[in-house]
Amino acid sequence: MRLSFKSFFLNNRFFGVGGAILLVLVLAFPFEVLLPVALTSILIFLLLVLFDTLVLYGPRISLNATRAVSKVLSLGDDNPIKINIRNNSSVALTVAVVDELPEQFQVRNFKWIKKLAANKSEEFEYQLKPLTRGEYFFGDLHCFVRTDLGLVRRRITFPVGEMIPVYPSIIQMKRFELKSFIRTSSEYGVKRMQRIGHSYEFEHIKHYVAGDDFRSINWKATGRRAQLMVNQYEDEKSQQVYCLLDRSRVMHMPFGGLSLLDYSVNASLVISNIVLQKQDKSGLLTFSDRIGTAIKAERSKQQLKKILEALYNEEEQPVEANYELMYVGARRFIKGRSLLFLFTNFESEYALQRVIPQLRNLNRQHLLVVVFFENTEISDFSKKPSYTLEDVYAQVTAEDHLYQKMQLVQQLKQFGIMSILTKPENLTVNTINKYLELKSRGLI
Numbered sequence: 001m002r003l004s005f006k007s008f009f010l011n012n013r014f015f016g017v018g019g020a021i022l023l024v025l026v027l028a029f030p031f032e033v034l035l036p037v038a039l040t041s042i043l044i045f046l047l048l049v050l051f052d053t054l055v056l057y058g059p060r061i062s063l064n065a066t067r068a069v070s071k072v073l074s075l076g077d078d079n080p081i082k083i084n085i086r087n088n089s090s091v092a093l094t095v096a097v098v099d100e101l102p103e104q105f106q107v108r109n110f111k112w113i114k115k116l117a118a119n120k121s122e123e124f125e126y127q128l129k130p131l132t133r134g135e136y137f138f139g140d141l142h143c144f145v146r147t148d149l150g151l152v153r154r155r156i157t158f159p160v161g162e163m164i165p166v167y168p169s170i171i172q173m174k175r176f177e178l179k180s181f182i183r184t185s186s187e188y189g190v191k192r193m194q195r196i197g198h199s200y201e202f203e204h205i206k207h208y209v210a211g212d213d214f215r216s217i218n219w220k221a222t223g224r225r226a227q228l229m230v231n232q233y234e235d236e237k238s239q240q241v242y243c244l245l246d247r248s249r250v251m252h253m254p255f256g257g258l259s260l261l262d263y264s265v266n267a268s269l270v271i272s273n274i275v276l277q278k279q280d281k282s283g284l285l286t287f288s289d290r291i292g293t294a295i296k297a298e299r300s301k302q303q304l305k306k307i308l309e310a311l312y313n314e315e316e317q318p319v320e321a322n323y324e325l326m327y328v329g330a331r332r333f334i335k336g337r338s339l340l341f342l343f344t345n346f347e348s349e350y351a352l353q354r355v356i357p358q359l360r361n362l363n364r365q366h367l368l369v370v371v372f373f374e375n376t377e378i379s380d381f382s383k384k385p386s387y388t389l390e391d392v393y394a395q396v397t398a399e400d401h402l403y404q405k406m407q408l409v410q411q412l413k414q415f416g417i418m419s420i421l422t423k424p425e426n427l428t429v430n431t432i433n434k435y436l437e438l439k440s441r442g443l444i
Contacts (some may be wrong), residue, residue, distance in 0.1 A: 009153040011146060012036060014049065021045055049151050055091065056147065056154040062088035063157045065141045067099070068300070073164055074171040075137065076258050076266060078127040085114070085143065086121035093145045096153075100139025100161070104132060130166040131257040133265075133312055137163050167309045168269040176270050176432055177277060206232050239336035239444045240283065240297040241275045241435070243268040244330070247288040248321035250345045253373075255424040260373055262341035265311045267371075267428040271305050271341065271435060278439065283334070284310055291329040297338065327358040331365070339367045339444045341431060346372050352408050352413040354414065363417050367444060369434055370412055370419040374405060377425075 021041045021301035026036040055061070068082040087093050097112040105128065109180045114122050130136060141158040144232050205221050221229035245251075246270060250262040272282040276299060283297030295303075321344070330340070340362065346352045362368050380396040384391075405421060412419040422430040438444050 007155040007157075008053075009144065009155065011150050011153055013150045014152065017045060017151070041062070048149065050148060052149045052151045055149075056145065056152060059436065060090050061145070061154070063093070063143055063145060063156050064088060065097070065143055065156075065160070067141060067160050069138060069162070069164055071164070073128070073130050073166045073172060074169040075130055075166055075170050075262060076289035078129050079169040079171075080125050081128055081186055082123060082125045083112070083276050084121060084123045085116065087118060090118050091147060092117050093147065094150070096144040098142040098144070100142070101128070102138060102164075104130065104134075104136055129257075130232060131262075133166050133168070133262070133314075135163050135165050137161065139190070143438070147358060155247035165312070167308060169266040170269075170308075172266055172428060173270045173273045173390050176428060177273055205229050238299065239280045240336060241271070241280055241335060241444070242283040242285055242297060242330075242338050242340050243271065244326070244340055244342040245285050245286040245292075245314065246321050246342070247292060247317050247343035249316065249318050250321070250347070251343075251350075252316040252318075253345070255373075255376055258424070259423060260345055261314065261316050263373075263424045263427050265314060268343065269308060269311055269343075269405075270428050271431050272413070274302070274435065276304055279423075280444075282307065283338075285322065285326075285330060285333065286310075286314055287326040287329065289319040289322045291325065294329070294333050296333070323355040323358040324421055326364055330362060334366070337366055339369070339435070339438060341371055341435075343371045346405075346408055347375075349404060349408065352411060356411075359412075359417055360415050363415070367438070368417055369438075370417060370436065371420060371431060372408070372419070373427070374421055374423050376423050376425075377403070378402060 003370035024038040028038050041115050064086045066084045073079045078196045099110050101107045105430050131157045139161045141160050143156045144153045146153045205218055208230045212230050214229040218229045218231050245264055275282040281297035284295040295306055378398045378401055382395055386392045386395050409419050409421050
C-alpha cells in the first residue's frame, strides 16, 4: 500500500459523522454523562476512517478505465464518446468518473457516478458537439472510488490524454451518401428527380420491355433482329463540379454555434463526395481578398482526402471579398465548362449589384449556382406577436429584410443565374437536391 496525500480525499459522510460527534462533545459540558459516549465515538470513528483508508489503498483494490474516441471528430455533429470502467477488486466500489474534456467545450461539471460490483464492468456514452475546426485535447480520466463505508475517497488517474482533430462533418458525408443512392428514400432532404430527356452517354442496345421509352427504339437494330430493340443510355460522367467558397467577413456570421463558412465547409465536403460517387470530377476554390486554396477537379482516389484537408484548414478572413479577382482566378484555373456552387452571402441589394457583372460573366462560361443564406433569427423574430408600436416597427423591418432576400433570388433569375436561398441548417440537403436535379436534367 502506498498512500499519497494528493489522491486522498474526505467524503461528505466524514464531515457529517464528525459534526455529530462534535455536537455530542459540546453537549458533554452540561451533561457529563455524555463524555464517555463522545470519547468512545471518537475512537470508533478514527478506527473506521483508518480501516476505510487501508481498504482503499490495499492490494485488493484494482480498477481499469478506458476512453474510446473516434480518430476524427465531425464538425457540428454529436460525436459519441465511450468510457469503460472495470472493477477488478474483490469488493464493491462506488466510482465517480471525471473526464478532462477539451477546453473548447468549457465544461467544468462533467461527472458520472456508478456503483460497481466486484469483478464487474460498466460502459457509458456521452455526446460532444464541436463547433470549431482544429485540434481538441482530451486529458486524463480521474476515478474517485469509495467503499460502502464511504468516509474517504481515493483518486485513481488514468493517463489516457490524446489530441483529436475536428474535421468537416464526416458523419454528414456518410449519411447523405447513403441517402442519395437509395432510390426509395423518402426522408426529407434527399429526393430523386424525374429524368427529363436523354443523357448523351450511349451504353448498349437491349430488348424492349414494357415501360421503356418508345422514343429510344433503335429501328435499324429492330429490323435486323425482327423484334423491338431500344438504346440504353447512362448518366453523363466525368463532368467537372467546383465548390467556390467565400471566406470573407460576410461568412463569419454564426447560426446555431457554427459560422456560415463552417456550414459551407460541411456542405462542400458532402457534395464533393457525392460528385465523386457519381463518377464526376470534384474541385475546390476558395477566395477572400485573394485566392486561397485551389484544387483542380479530378476523380482520383486521393481527391476527397485532398479536399478534406483543404477544408479543414480554411478560416474566415476579416476582409471584403474580391469578386473580380475570383473571376480572373476561376477563368484561369477552371478549364472547360463546369458546374459551380458559389457559397457566399448577400444581405442587401447593393451587395449583389456590386458583383452581378462578375457572376454574369462566370455564368456565361459555366453553369453557376449561387448559394446564400436566410437569416433565421430575423425570420423567427418576424413571426413573434407584437404588443407595442416599437414591436410593430421592428417586425415590419424584419419582414422587409426577408422580402429583400427574395428579391435577390428574382434578380439572379432575371440574369439566368440559378440560386439557392436556404436556412443554414438546410444548406447541405438543398445543395445535394440541386446537384441531383441538374444531373437528372442533363444540364451538366
